[in-house]
Amino acid sequence: MTGNTDLQHMLALQTLQTIQESLLVIDPYADRLLMSNATAQQQLGYSASDLIRLPASQLFKHCLADLINFSEQVLTQQRGWSLDLCCCHRDGYPLAIEISACAININEKPLLAMLIRDRQQLHKQEKKARADDYIRRGLGEWQQIEEIFQEIERENQLLLQAVGDGIYGVNASGQTTFLNPAAEQMLGWQADEVVGEDIHTLIHHTHADGGHYHVEDCPIYAAFHDGAVHRVDNEIFWRKDGTAFPVEYTSTPVTDHGRLVGAVVIFRDITERKETEHNLHSALEEVNRLKQRLEQENAYLQEEIRSEYNYKEIVGKSTAIQRTIHQVQLVAPTEANVLISGESGTGKELIARAIHESSGRSERPLIRVNCAAIPRELFESEFFGHVKGAFTGATGDRAGRFELADGGTLFLDEVGEIPIELQGKLLRVLQEGQFERVGDSRTRKVDVRLIAATNRDLLQEVRKKQFREDLYFRLNVFPVESAALRERRDDIPLLATHFLYHARQKLNKPQVRLTRGDIRRLSDYHWPGNIRELENVIERAVILSRGERLSFDLPVTSTAPVPLNNSSQASEEIDASTLMTCEELRALEISNICLALQHSNGRIFGRDGAAERLNMKPTTLASRIKRLGIEKRPQQENT
Numbered sequence: 001m002t003g004n005t006d007l008q009h010m011l012a013l014q015t016l017q018t019i020q021e022s023l024l025v026i027d028p029y030a031d032r033l034l035m036s037n038a039t040a041q042q043q044l045g046y047s048a049s050d051l052i053r054l055p056a057s058q059l060f061k062h063c064l065a066d067l068i069n070f071s072e073q074v075l076t077q078q079r080g081w082s083l084d085l086c087c088c089h090r091d092g093y094p095l096a097i098e099i100s101a102c103a104i105n106i107n108e109k110p111l112l113a114m115l116i117r118d119r120q121q122l123h124k125q126e127k128k129a130r131a132d133d134y135i136r137r138g139l140g141e142w143q144q145i146e147e148i149f150q151e152i153e154r155e156n157q158l159l160l161q162a163v164g165d166g167i168y169g170v171n172a173s174g175q176t177t178f179l180n181p182a183a184e185q186m187l188g189w190q191a192d193e194v195v196g197e198d199i200h201t202l203i204h205h206t207h208a209d210g211g212h213y214h215v216e217d218c219p220i221y222a223a224f225h226d227g228a229v230h231r232v233d234n235e236i237f238w239r240k241d242g243t244a245f246p247v248e249y250t251s252t253p254v255t256d257h258g259r260l261v262g263a264v265v266i267f268r269d270i271t272e273r274k275e276t277e278h279n280l281h282s283a284l285e286e287v288n289r290l291k292q293r294l295e296q297e298n299a300y301l302q303e304e305i306r307s308e309y310n311y312k313e314i315v316g317k318s319t320a321i322q323r324t325i326h327q328v329q330l331v332a333p334t335e336a337n338v339l340i341s342g343e344s345g346t347g348k349e350l351i352a353r354a355i356h357e358s359s360g361r362s363e364r365p366l367i368r369v370n371c372a373a374i375p376r377e378l379f380e381s382e383f384f385g386h387v388k389g390a391f392t393g394a395t396g397d398r399a400g401r402f403e404l405a406d407g408g409t410l411f412l413d414e415v416g417e418i419p420i421e422l423q424g425k426l427l428r429v430l431q432e433g434q435f436e437r438v439g440d441s442r443t444r445k446v447d448v449r450l451i452a453a454t455n456r457d458l459l460q461e462v463r464k465k466q467f468r469e470d471l472y473f474r475l476n477v478f479p480v481e482s483a484a485l486r487e488r489r490d491d492i493p494l495l496a497t498h499f500l501y502h503a504r505q506k507l508n509k510p511q512v513r514l515t516r517g518d519i520r521r522l523s524d525y526h527w528p529g530n531i532r533e534l535e536n537v538i539e540r541a542v543i544l545s546r547g548e549r550l551s552f553d554l555p556v557t558s559t560a561p562v563p564l565n566n567s568s569q570a571s572e573e574i575d576a577s578t579l580m581t582c583e584e585l586r587a588l589e590i591s592n593i594c595l596a597l598q599h600s601n602g603r604i605f606g607r608d609g610a611a612e613r614l615n616m617k618p619t620t621l622a623s624r625i626k627r628l629g630i631e632k633r634p635q636q637e638n639t
């Protein structure tokens, strides 16, 4: 039992010694400290032995009266608590304390057991506890806020990754702060390669024209200097592999508490847009070019219409004209250049048009240039066009006749009039299909077929060095001779009828008729002005006509009369009629052939045959007899 009690005392003493509170046991009546624990000794600055010798009144010397009151209260009420007491530290300064005490009886002796706490220390602990509490609560809130920010950041990252536009950040020193995946893909740089690097030097260093891009001029950097949003849509960015691509971008300044700290750049590869724009631009240019060309062609055609040119069929039955028609048919489908020679007014242009109309180029225009009508100094411009300002009076760009004829045919009338100095350029177009507009360095290509006409003896001109020989041979690939009208008198009745038909319509005189006498007079004339003259004579006769009768004012000539006079019977029939309709002309032709057959005893071929009398090729006469249904027999009277 005693052993147990000793153990309990030992445990009690050990516990008292090790607790973190200061413990004192006082005998209030003997004014003595009976016991102190280690915490109390440390707090008060005394050793255990010093403290045990210290009167209690000494320890509480600054508040002795309060100690007496407090002791009495504890002894009476068995316990007490006070904040009013203070202990005296060994170094002499008072320690404000919180004291809680209880009365204990040891061997019937009332003692006081006091727990003492340093109030300053307590205050510190409270503050710390409050701070800890605050921090604990603050940390929680902070964690929440951080989570929110993390969520926002995550969403931002997702956005940055998802957008198709390239986005990068740049700080106020021009260093890259981030780069989104789209930007990485477009630039070929990885974010970790460019973050912290000068982005201008990496991707924006050079203009599209190769000029150095000074960073002071860069609108991206301008954004964090002037604080304004900069939008640009016609610059280029450079990829890591050294290639460039066109971009549009917006540089938006970033501020922190009112201070400019950098910029965010959103950019887009506009290669496709540029290509579309380029294609659109080219298409518009092409449309404009075609429009211009159409306008010019139209103006040209209008001019042609105004000049009252009408394509007329080649009329004629003579051997000469039949040969010409055959040549036209032969050469038309080829691409060969043609040189038509013959006197003025023999129908050279008509032949040229017939070749063009029967060629594969008939869908495109035939452009005519009358070389005799162009002033010497304007030849080049007329042929090849000019650009604005090429010479005084060149107020705009103008296409030349070669360009207008592209894909079609160019008819150079009076080709012998082309100045020798321009002939070389003409030769070049014929050989290479290339030329330049006057005042322009751009070489243009054309695909033109050339038909030239001349009433001069070009070979003679070549000999006189007035015409380049090489050009002559280039033009004369396929020569066509246009015979003078006096060499094909057979055609006069048909041509006269043909022109009368048109003149009657044009001049609104449907009643006028050609008589046999008219035909004879026309056939007697030698026609120095050829078919054009005949056309004019007929038109004038229609104008001067009275009633049905035409009024010709032809000079008298010594040309031999036509063989029609030789046939009395046929003459009688024709004389009986004052009208010359197509049917009548056909009848006249039949009569004429019949007469020739009569005089040659029905023989077509050979000397004194009908063909020789009619000055026709025997084969032509034979086919015509067949076509007209003439029965060929000796001493034929009529059909």
Ligand SMILES: Nc1ncnc2c1ncn2[C@@H]1O[C@H](COP(=O)(O)OP(=O)(O)OP(=O)(O)O)[C@@H](O)[C@H]1O
Pocket (backbone or CB within 6 Å): 312, 313, 314, 315, 316, 321, 342, 343, 344, 345, 346, 347, 348, 349, 350, 351, 413, 453, 455, 482, 498, 531, 532, 535
């Ligand atoms: N065989 C023909 N049939 C019908 N009309 C013709 C014939 N030949 C010429 N003409 C007409 O005669 C006129 C003169 O013809 P064209 O202008 O073709 O002659 P050209 O030889 O070119 O003349 P130039 O050398 O003066 O330019 C035109 O009105 C044309 O229609």
